[in-house]
Amino acid sequence: MTQRCGDTLLFRTPPVIAAQAAVGGKKEGEGPLAAAFDELSSDNRFGQSSWEAAEKYLQLRAARLCLQKAQLPEEKVRLVLAGDLQAQCTASGYAMRELGVPFAGVFGACSTMAETLGLGAALCASGAAEHLLAMASSHFCAAERQFRTPLSYGAVRTPTAQWTVTAAGCCLLQPAGPGVPIAAATFGRVQDYQVRDINNMGAAMAPAAASTLLHYFADTHTEPQEFDCIYTGDLGQVGSSLLRELLAAEGLLVKNHVDCGCILFDAxxxxxxxxxxxxxxxxxxxxxxxxxxxxxxSQKRVLFVATGALMSQTTFLQKESIPAVAHLVELRAPEKESGA
Structure with missing residues (x-):
């Protein structure tokens, strides 16, 4: 049964993440979390003919590794929720062309992973789906070509700029069984603080993270210190500092916040x-x-809050401001320790 409290869905019988896999590229393999990946490549093209095809490979490889770890045949997957940064989610679409299973494309920019998890958990909890894959990907070279400047242009990066990660992550969701329970999901409201600098995504997205967290705490009558960690993604150093300021202005002093964009690389x-x-x-x-x-x-209860800037290449060129959204899932440790 699922209970609705404000913007938050509470899963009384929590669906679980039964398996997961992460695949990354060269720079990710040189960072502090290199050992966390299931597979890394020193070739950012992954043997493909283009950056866009390389990202398709990333998604496909992450999905197959996840299913391999779960010992689940591809034909038993009932639905894939996936998204990426390429126009019309083409990396996901082309990957699913090869996987050949039911597919629903999801776009939330950098918030896509939390969005697919929240939607997938709701479907599993309702009995509408089982053996569901939730996944997302990005590729530095494909994203730079689409949103900023081609790599050969040699543009100087500003101190507020962030580096698009070349990686994919995939989770297998089940209605019940062994795994990490998804206790709740909060779908965010779009926030726009009139930021127009495409090289400062952290400033555009921090208000969205703050908004979703405030709604979650109000809906569930919880406080930040009740969690082992509040993970955001991906505000970077600038956005993380702004998030703490925004929450402090609301009377919340958050000391257990970690941003995925700050720990994946050594800045x-x-x-x-x-x-x-x-x-x-x-x-x-x-x-x-x-x-x-x-x-x-080693952690019992965490919040995973992914943020996304919802601009497009066209709106950026039209000098529009950058709206953002953040989606949240509450994750808990299983009752008994499981293998990683």
Missing amino acids: AEQQVKSGGSGPGCCAAVLCGHILPRLLRR
Whole structure:
């Protein structure tokens, strides 16, 4: 049974993340979370003919690794919820062309992983789906070509800019059984603080993260200190600082916040400026870093809040401001320790 409290869905019989996998590229393999990935490649093309095809491969490989770990044949997958940054979610569409299972494309920009998890959990909890894959990806080179400038242009990156992560993460959701329970999901409201700098996504997205967290705390009558960690993705260093300021203005002093974009790379050594970003950033950190901690029970209860900037290449060129949204899922450790 699912209970609705304001903007939050409470799953009285929580669906579970039964398996997960993360795949990354060269820069991700040089970062502090390299060991968290199931598979890494030193070739960011992954043997493909284009950056866009490489991202398709990322998604397909993450999905198949996840199913392999779950020992579940592809034909038993009932639905895939997936998204990416490419126009019309083409990386996801082309990946699912090869997987050949029911597919619903989801776009939430960098918030896509939390969005697919929340929607997937609701479908599983209602009895509408089982053996459901929730996944997201991004690729640095494909994203730069689409939203900013081609790599060969050699543009100088500003201190507020973030580095789009080349990675994919995939979770297998089941209505019940062993795994990490999804206790709740909060779908965010679009926020727009009139930020127009495409090289400062953290400033555009921080208000959305604050809004969703405030709604979740009000809906569930909880406080930040009740959680082992509040993970956001991907605000980077600039957005993380702004989030803490926005929450402090509401009387919440958050000391247990970690941003996926700040821990996937070493900002100083890897020259990623404010940190990592992209749907693949928080998807990979979730699958490779957060879920294993919950399975080992080194953390018992966490919030996973993914944020997304909802502009397009066209609206950016039209000098529009950047609206953003954040979606949240509450994750808990299983009652007994499970293998990671």
